[in-house]
Amino acid sequence: MFIREGSVKLTVVSASGREAVVAILGPGDFLGEGCLAGQSICMATATAITPTTVLVIEKHEMIRVLHGQHEFSDRFITYLLGRNIRVEEDLIDQLFNSSEKRLARTLLLLACYGKQDQPHGLLPRVSQETLAEMIGTTRTRVNLFMNKFRKLGFIGYGRGLRGLRINKSLLSVVLQD
Numbered sequence: 296m297f298i299r300e301g302s303v304k305l306t307v308v309s310a311s312g313r314e315a316v317v318a319i320l321g322p323g324d325f326l327g328e329g330c331l332a333g334q335s336i337c338m339a340t341a342t343a344i345t346p347t348t349v350l351v352i353e354k355h356e357m358i359r360v361l362h363g364q365h366e367f368s369d370r371f372i373t374y375l376l377g378r379n380i381r382v383e384e385d386l387i388d389q390l391f392n393s394s395e396k397r398l399a400r401t402l403l404l405l406a407c408y409g410k411q412d413q414p415h416g417l418l419p420r421v422s423q424e425t426l427a428e429m430i431g432t433t434r435t436r437v438n439l440f441m442n443k444f445r446k447l448g449f450i451g452y453g454r455g456l457r458g459l460r461i462n463k464s465l466l467s468v469v470l471q472d
Contacts, residue, residue, distance in 0.1 A: 298324045301347025304425065305339040316428040317385075319344070319405060325374060330354050331361075344425075389431060397430040398440050399468035402450065406461035418459040444468070 298320055305318040305326065317339055320326055326341050331354065352360075361368045388397055405418050423437040430437070444450045444465065451460035 296325065296327050296341075297350040297352060298322055298326070299348040299350055301343055301349075302345040303347060303349075304342045304344045306342065306428070307339050314428055315431065316425055318381075319429070324378075325371070328375065331357065344421075394430055394432040394436055395440050395443075396469055397432075398426060398437060399444070399449075399465050401426065401429050402444075402459070402461050403465055403469065408461070408463065408466070416461055418461060421459065 300322050303320045303324075303326060304316055305320065306314050306316050308314050320341075327337070329338070361371060388400055392400070402418075405421065406416055423434045423441065426441075427434045427437045441450065441452075445452065449462050449465040449468065451462070452458070
């Protein structure tokens with residue numbers, strides 16, 4: 296599937312029932328590409344978190360296009376490699392950084408800081424529960440850090456804002472040692 300517009304949350308559930316958000320995907324992202332490599336069982340559940348439009352591409356059609364259109368094939372491979380890099384970065388983040396740093400990094404990524412396009416700076420409302428599932432901590436800890444970030448001026452929400460405003464200064468939390 297190719298996401299034309301909107302946002303999709305990918306989640307996994309452990310045998311004990313614990314849920315984790317492994318990615319938030321948006322316009323221009325693909326999902327379900329594991330079937331191209333022979334993956335027969337979906338490892339994650341995709342859920343639209345904003346009004347979303349996706350293009351469903353049948354496996355045989357995707358393979359035909361990948362073989363026949365080299366420009367598209369190159370773009371798709373670049374996308375997959377970028378997503379692989381992001382997964383590696385997420386794993387390193389989970390292994391070595393505090394939950395406060397993981398939250399700061401996640402907020403910056405959701406706001407598209409570090410991408411070639413201009414960062415959004417304003418995110419649609421994302422629940423603290425979802426953020427907790429993304430960084431592997433509790434909603435209570437996320438609430439604590441969000442209040443701290445707001446008091447320090449790194450983020451803004453509430454009082455008439457239609458979402459979450461992320462300031463570039465939040466980078467200082469991620470970069471500090």
